[in-house]
Amino acid sequence: MVQMRVNCLLFLLLATVGAEARAFSQIQHWITDNGARVYFVETHQIPMVQFVVGFDAGSARDPAYLKGLSNIVKGMVEEGTSSMDGDMISTSFDSVGAEYSSGSGRDIALFELRSLSEEAILDGAIDVFGEVISEPSFPEDAMERVRQRVLIGLKRREQSPGSVASRVFYNRLYQDHPYSHSPLGEEQTVSQISRQDLVDFHEEFYVGANAVLVIVGDLSPEQARIRAGQIVDGLPRGANPSPIPEVRGLNESVVLSVSFPSSQTHLLMGQAGIARNDPDYFPLYVGNHILGGNGLISRLATDIREERGLAYSVYSTFSPMKEPGPFIVNLQTRSDQAELAEGLSMETVRQFVEQGPDQDELEAAKSNIIGGFPLRVSSNGKIADNVLGIAFYGLPLNHLATFSERIKDVSLEQVKGAFQRRVLPGKFLRVRVGSG
Amino acid sequence: MKKSLVLLCLFSVVAACATESARKPAAPDAYEKVLDNGLKVLVKPDTRAPIVVSQIWYKVGGSYEPDGKTGVSHVLEHMMFKGTSTTAPNEFSRIISALGGQENAFTGRDYTAYFQTLEKSHLETAFKLESGRMHDLVFDTAEFEKEVEVVKEERRSRTDDSPEAVTYERFMAAAYKESSYRNPIVGWPSDLEAMRVEDLKSWYSSYYAPNNATLVVVGDVEPVEVFELAEKYFGGIPARDIPGIVDRGERPQSASRRIEVRAPAKVPYLLLGYHVPVIATTNNMEDWTPYALEVAAYLLDGGKSARLHSELVRKQGIASSTGVSYDPLARKATIFLFSANPSQGETVAAVESAIKEQIRIMSEETVSDEELERVKAQIVAGKVYQQDSSFYQGMRLGLLETNGLAWQLGEEIHHRLRAVTAEQVREVVKRYLRESNSTVAVLTPESDAEG
Numbered sequence: 001m002v003q004m005r006v007n008c009l010l011f012l013l014l015a016t017v018g019a020e021a022r023a024f025s026q027i028q029h030w031i032t033d034n035g036a037r038v039y040f041v042e043t044h045q046i047p048m049v050q051f052v053v054g055f056d057a058g059s060a061r062d063p064a065y066l067k068g069l070s071n072i073v074k075g076m077v078e079e080g081t082s083s084m085d086g087d088m089i090s091t092s093f094d095s096v097g098a099e100y101s102s103g104s105g106r107d108i109a110l111f112e113l114r115s116l117s118e119e120a121i122l123d124g125a126i127d128v129f130g131e132v133i134s135e136p137s138f139p140e141d142a143m144e145r146v147r148q149r150v151l152i153g154l155k156r157r158e159q160s161p162g163s164v165a166s167r168v169f170y171n172r173l174y175q176d177h178p179y180s181h182s183p184l185g186e187e188q189t190v191s192q193i194s195r196q197d198l199v200d201f202h203e204e205f206y207v208g209a210n211a212v213l214v215i216v217g218d219l220s221p222e223q224a225r226i227r228a229g230q231i232v233d234g235l236p237r238g239a240n241p242s243p244i245p246e247v248r249g250l251n252e253s254v255v256l257s258v259s260f261p262s263s264q265t266h267l268l269m270g271q272a273g274i275a276r277n278d279p280d281y282f283p284l285y286v287g288n289h290i291l292g293g294n295g296l297i298s299r300l301a302t303d304i305r306e307e308r309g310l311a312y313s314v315y316s317t318f319s320p321m322k323e324p325g326p327f328i329v330n331l332q333t334r335s336d337q338a339e340l341a342e343g344l345s346m347e348t349v350r351q352f353v354e355q356g357p358d359q360d361e362l363e364a365a366k367s368n369i370i371g372g373f374p375l376r377v378s379s380n381g382k383i384a385d386n387v388l389g390i391a392f393y394g395l396p397l398n399h400l401a402t403f404s405e406r407i408k409d410v411s412l413e414q415v416k417g418a419f420q421r422r423v424l425p426g427k428f429l430r431v432r433v434g435s436g
Numbered sequence: 437m438k439k440s441l442v443l444l445c446l447f448s449v450v451a452a453c454a455t456e457s458a459r460k461p462a463a464p465d466a467y468e469k470v471l472d473n474g475l476k477v478l479v480k481p482d483t484r485a486p487i488v489v490s491q492i493w494y495k496v497g498g499s500y501e502p503d504g505k506t507g508v509s510h511v512l513e514h515m516m517f518k519g520t521s522t523t524a525p526n527e528f529s530r531i532i533s534a535l536g537g538q539e540n541a542f543t544g545r546d547y548t549a550y551f552q553t554l555e556k557s558h559l560e561t562a563f564k565l566e567s568g569r570m571h572d573l574v575f576d577t578a579e580f581e582k583e584v585e586v587v588k589e590e591r592r593s594r595t596d597d598s599p600e601a602v603t604y605e606r607f608m609a610a611a612y613k614e615s616s617y618r619n620p621i622v623g624w625p626s627d628l629e630a631m632r633v634e635d636l637k638s639w640y641s642s643y644y645a646p647n648n649a650t651l652v653v654v655g656d657v658e659p660v661e662v663f664e665l666a667e668k669y670f671g672g673i674p675a676r677d678i679p680g681i682v683d684r685g686e687r688p689q690s691a692s693r694r695i696e697v698r699a700p701a702k703v704p705y706l707l708l709g710y711h712v713p714v715i716a717t718t719n720n721m722e723d724w725t726p727y728a729l730e731v732a733a734y735l736l737d738g739g740k741s742a743r744l745h746s747e748l749v750r751k752q753g754i755a756s757s758t759g760v761s762y763d764p765l766a767r768k769a770t771i772f773l774f775s776a777n778p779s780q781g782e783t784v785a786a787v788e789s790a791i792k793e794q795i796r797i798m799s800e801e802t803v804s805d806e807e808l809e810r811v812k813a814q815i816v817a818g819k820v821y822q823q824d825s826s827f828y829q830g831m832r833l834g835l836l837e838t839n840g841l842a843w844q845l846g847e848e849i850h851h852r853l854r855a856v857t858a859e860q861v862r863e864v865v866k867r868y869l870r871e872s873n874s875t876v877a878v879l880t881p882e883s884d885a886e887g
Contacts, residue, residue: 043484045484046484046820046823046824047820048817048820048821048823048824078740086740086750087740087741087746087750090739090740090741090745090746091741091810093739093741094738094739094740094741094742094810094813094814095741095806095809095810095813096813096817097813097814097815097816097817097818098817099739099817099821114821115817116817116820142750145749145750145753145779148753148756148779148780149749149756149757149779151780152703152756152757152777152779152780153756155702155703156702156703156777158702159598159599159700159701159702159703159881160597160598161597162593261700262592262596262597263592263596263597264589264592264593264597294533295529295533296517296526296529297526297529297530297533302526305586306525306526306582307582308582309581309582309583309584309585309586309589310585310589311586311589312586312587312589312590312593313590313593332589332592332593333589334588334589334592364530364533364534367534367535367536368533368534368535368536368537369536370536371534371535371536371537371555372536372537372538372555373536374485374486374487374536374555375487375536375537375538375553375554375555377485378484378485378487378826379484379485379824379825379826380824381824381825
């Protein structure tokens with residue numbers, strides 16, 4: 001569930017669109033004494049408040065010999081602090097109905113607390129939340145348990161053809177780059193992680209200078225400042241981590257077939273895509289919407305699913321990250337028709353890259369993206385997700401307010417040009433996992 | 437963790453990224469109007485954002501299907517996107533998309549529902565399209581033949597190639613002998629093979645009628661205006677006789693049942709379930725049984741301080757994950773279900789014993805006031821959090837209405853949950869979570885099974 005949360009967050013960051021100033025003229029931003037960047041959106045309609053702390057401490061920060069370290073640190077912080085054990089921590093949250101959750105991806109480790117906004121309730125939950133993030137004690141017994149749980153998680157993932165395909169795809173595409181391994185790590189490296197490794201990782205990355213805090217909900221600006229302090233003041237200032245290494249893409253087409261006892265073959269086709277700050281972000285976003293991003297009516301869905309009934313799920317996606325995340329075309333189909341589906345979808349991509357979209361498609365995509373803006377900021381939860389994207393990737397505060405304009409400005413030539421520069425079907429990595 | 441199995445039960449036309457999990461009871465505070473043709477319209481204003489969610493719920497789903505026709509509700513849900521006499525296949529989706537909207541549909545055991553989320557000024561377009569496919573759907577054989585293949589692919593990826601999903605499917609078929617809850621919503625493979633476009637036509641003409649539906653609208657809207665729009669677009673569709681179904685109940689179970697599933701898995705998995713009543717089957721709002729069961733589910737699995745995580749995962753280290761699922765809003769008697777993966781080196785048998793030991797304790801000793809208060813705090817807070825999602829506010833209204841309860845019960849249910857006593861919890865655990873009423877399914881990874 002947590003993994004899903006993170007995937008969805010990345011999805012939302014990707015989908016972040018447009019601008020209605022209503023909610024976002026009011027992002028209040030300040031930096032705490034220890035360097036944490038705070039983003040606050042005041043909403044009073046529901047007596048609740050959401051806090052999200054994000055650190056640049058995802059699996060891209062794992063040392064190569066300790067893959068999975070970031071994930072274990074993320075899971076261990078709620079297992080004990082200097083004054084509480086794990087049960088006491090959970091009880092503190094549950095007894096006031098507060099919901100604590102955490103997640104980690106390749107770029108980010110995030111911690112979330114949702115609570116009623118009543119002062120007495122917040123008093124109980126916030127101090128514990130702050131203590132969990134800044135003063136975890138990493139007790140040895142809990143560590144063994146969490147390690148075993150991760151090892152089971154790794155095994156469990158191997159029983160899903162989709163997860164295996166994803167693991168193989170990332171491993172081959174990113175090779176020795178830190179995006180290569182799953183945030184869960186690998187069996188061998190997870191087995192080697194020691195308590196001291198957790199302490200060191202926490203000390204280096206869980207620091208004010210490396211933290212963003214998003215607050216959305218029923219607080220006054222004065223209250224938000226006080227609560228922000230209670231959450232992050234315990235972090236030392238520390239320093240910004242150094243940039244993660246550059247991504248080198250593949251120079252040639254690679255095909256990997258993995259045998260798996262499933263009825264379907266899972267196909268992942270793609271390459272290194274774009275970073276979050278890429279100048280081609282907007283044309284690629286709009287273009288991908290047409291190619292494979294928009295439900296049943298994208299070109300890939302039309303060609304593979306609607307015209308031929310070959311797949312239930314077929315889509316393409318960019319996953320912009322700090323460094324270029326992958327561009328992936330993903331589908332699953334009965335193994336005996338995998339070759340057909342692979343050929344057809346590659347042809348759809350090739351044709352799109354060569355010819356670009358037509359004017360009607362472009363207008364339809366833009367009107368969906370722009371017209372859909374109010375939906376994407378219609379709840380505290382969605383606002384928090386969007387603001388976290390702005391905070392974590394250092395986008396301008398007016399990012400949402402200018403987004404619709406930038407979508408509107410995307411031209412046919414820009415889409416076609418961006419795809420021709422950035423999407424190279426002749427150099428795709430193609431991963432097939434199944435019994436075919 | 438709790439409720440995850442409920443989500444597993446839904447089959448949608450488009451694979452969706454679930455960004456919000458189902459929440460605990462809401463406070464339905466809606467306006468109702470019943471049109472002359474029997475369509476019930478519920479409107480819940482939520483003025484936080486300039487959006488509107490429109491959902492239509494039909495009283496038909498997997499549990500309505502006779503043997504041999506399983507999966508027909510869900511395939512019909514897919515066909516609903518294939519056009520009417522005035523719209524081409526997928527034109528519905530294209531129009532909604534051009535307006536910036538999102539849409540999808542989902543089929544459950546007791547319902548089939550369609551929804552659109554839009555900027556508020558576009559509600560009329562949604563009504564126009566939705567009312568069209570309520571009575572004017574086109575059944576093209578070629579479209580059907582492609583779409584049923586899509587559904588088979590959906591079944592393959594969501595069930596057949598997932599060892600835990602296969603285990604769940606087998607479990608349900610073992611736990612129920614008579615109730616239609618034994619069948620998978622997506623349908624048995626042989627029924628999907630045998631399905632013909634005529635089956636869909638007849639299913640559609642039997643159940644898709646205004647008097648078998650509830651239209652739910654949540655958003656920045658005026659109820660009176662929504663009622664007028666509903667009248668304009670749905671009012672002209674005639675009511676129809678809805679066929680009664682042979683709705684078998686489940687006779688009391690007299691001895692425990694146990695099955696093993698062998699599949700190419702890596703990690704063992706346990707399902708342990710007990711037949712229990714729900715609000716709709718207790719026939720009496722005064723009966724506290726389903727509320728006490730729901731509170732028991734929280735005590736066992738409401739957060740990491742709850743008993744299963746605290747005892748089995750943290751203290752004993754015997755399970756790597758645990759879950760409980762119980763849906764008191766189901767239309768028919770259901771299952772109180774435990775699920776777990778053992779820790780490395782532990783056996784499913786040990787986990788089963790440990791869960792049963794927790795059940796024994798709860799059936800003999802009343803929980804402390806502090807523990808009970810903790811659960812009530814979660815229930816109260818959950819109700820507030822649910823208000824953050826217009827979609828789930830609508831979902832709650834639609835579910836209550838469609839599953840044979842009244843939407844007005846939402847608030848009442850919340851009060852009843854808060855009124856549950858420690859002794860009532862002890863009593864329902866003792867009454868229902870007992871050996872002779874249990875079914876166990878164990879997933880044995882095939883490599884282990886060979887040895």
